[in-house]
Amino acid sequence: MTAIVVYESFWGNTAHVARAVAEGMGPGTPVLTTDEATAEALGSADLVVVGAPILGFSLTTANMRKSIAQDRKAPQAADLSHTPMREWLDDLPRGDGRYATFETGFTWSPGSSGRVIGRGLARAGYRVIAKPERFIVAGSYGPMRDGEIERARAWGAALARPALAG
């Protein structure tokens, strides 16, 4: 089985979770930004695991990107250098692999980014293998709550097991 992990991350929390998921899936599992997750990288993957933060109760919109570009409360500037996940999903070439999604955010928050990502992947032909998983932040800009990185590693390992078998 060939798996890749793809993520969007502005302050590094989702990137941190993505690396842990990939570690759990197995050594050498690539962790790619949306720019790195090209048609070629996707074409060779049987399992695509994709994650993004929840911002404004959903997957980040163009308006939210404008707003966080001007956010003066953030401890560090948001990294807006990569292709927006929404654009990446719109441009996704057709695929026949499997997928799972994850999101970072608060426990209490309604809305989801994982579900929006899942709809994009399903539209392109991918088949879901797990419910979207949420990993919890300790504050608006992170860091991840204690234990969440370990949980992400375990979730990655659990995803890889049935995929390896089937």
Ligand SMILES: Cc1cc2nc3c(=O)[nH]c(=O)nc-3n(C[C@H](O)[C@H](O)[C@H](O)COP(=O)(O)O)c2cc1C
């Ligand atoms: C402007 C702003 C809006 C947010 N909106 C939500 C939200 O609606 N629901 C939620 O669960 N978390 C929300 N969060 C928390 C983010 O999901 C959390 O900080 C996330 O882990 C950031 O991921 P990143 O560091 O990978 O960019 C928000 C944070 C910010 C700064």
